[in-house]
Amino acid sequence: MNCKNCTSKIHGNYCAQCGNAVQLKRIDGHFILHEIEHVLHFEKGLFFTIKELLLRPGKCVREYISENRSRLVKPIIFIIVTSLIYTMAEHLFHIEKGYFKISDSTTPTYDAISHWVQNHYGYANIIMGFFIACWLRVFFRKTDVNFFEISILLCFVMGMGMLFLALAATLNGVTRFNLMQIFSLLTLFYLSWAIGQFYNPRKLASFLKAGAAYLLGFATFSASTWMLGFGYDAMMQ
Numbered sequence: 001m002n003c004k005n006c007t008s009k010i011h012g013n014y015c016a017q018c019g020n021a022v023q024l025k026r027i028d029g030h031f032i033l034h035e036i037e038h039v040l041h042f043e044k045g046l047f048f049t050i051k052e053l054l055l056r057p058g059k060c061v062r063e064y065i066s067e068n069r070s071r072l073v074k075p076i077i078f079i080i081v082t083s084l085i086y087t088m089a090e091h092l093f094h095i096e097k098g099y100f101k102i103s104d105s106t107t108p109t110y111d112a113i114s115h116w117v118q119n120h121y122g123y124a125n126i127i128m129g130f131f132i133a134c135w136l137r138v139f140f141r142k143t144d145v146n147f148f149e150i151s152i153l154l155c156f157v158m159g160m161g162m163l164f165l166a167l168a169a170t171l172n173g174v175t176r177f178n179l180m181q182i183f184s185l186l187t188l189f190y191l192s193w194a195i196g197q198f199y200n201p202r203k204l205a206s207f208l209k210a211g212a213a214y215l216l217g218f219a220t221f222s223a224s225t226w227m228l229g230f231g232y233d234a235m236m237q
Contacts, residue, residue, distance in 0.1 A: 046081070049073045053160050058197025061153050075155035079126060082162035087120070089166040093173025110229025117225060124221075125162065129154040131224070132217030139209040140199055157194040161187040188214060 001010045005020040013022050025031055049072045052060040064072050073081075117124045133150045145153075168183035191214050196207030 046073050046078075049078060049156075050160070050163065053156055053194070056197070057157055057160070057194035058199070058201060061156050061194075061198055064156075065149050065152060072156075075152045075159075079129075079155040079159040079162070082159035082166070083123060083125065086162040086166040086169065087123075089169040089173075090121070093169050109232045110226065113225045113229045121165075125158060128217060128221040129158055131220040132158075132214055135213035135216045135220070136195065136210070139213050143199060145199070153195065153198055157191050160194070161191060164190065 001022065002008065003010050003015040003018060003020055006015065006018045008015055008017040010016075010022055014020065015022075052072065060072065064075075072078075129151065133147060133154055136150050136154075137147055164183050164187045165180070168179045171177070172179050188211065192207050192211035195210035195213070196203075199210070200206040
């Protein structure tokens with residue numbers, strides 16, 4: 001029999017080349033429950049990833065890049081899921097957007113970009129990661145970490161930042177206390193600590209440069225929205 005996935009010859013219940021099963025299990029209630037348990041597993045899944053990123057973020061990302069990529073959730077999936085969690089919490093509790101605000105202007109394009117960022121901060125955060133990665137590449141240019149590995153790091157740690165803000169939105173909605181600015185500051189400290197631990201936890205400069213890269217990435221992202229909005233409107237006049 002040939003494998004239906006890679007067409008290799010099969011001698012047993014699984015393909016020796018790609019691991020595909022000869023007979024797939026039927027999709028039923030038990031299959032769905034097993035898939036949910038697999039995703040949320042404490043030893044290998046979303047909860048395990050969150051625990052590792054809370055306790056030893058830099059080390060576990062290093063291990064993911066160079067040693068074992070099967071235990072943590074895929075970085076792109078992780079930041080998308082956490083951004084969705086934050087977006088749902090934000091819309092559910094209708095929190096104030098004081099933690100990230102671009103002042104209004106008289107140009108319609110800039111206003112549209114500003115409102116999109118304020119209403120879709122989870123997705124805008126992913127775009128902002130590109131600017132942060134550029135600054136990290138500048139500050140840590142003497143290391144052997146390339147731009148794509150930096151992007152993997154940011155997917156994980158910025159995903160945790162989304163969870164911090166989602167928790168703040170939930171507490172804000174339940175208690176009616178505005179905690180977004182406090183949690184935004186907590187997110188900044190976490191990102192600085194996590195990224196600094198990834199590069200060199202023995203040097204204070206690693207944490208300072210990580211925090212500076214995040215703030216500069218934030219500022220560069222804000223400036224790019226301003227230039228895009230005003231530049232487009234200026235060309236259309």
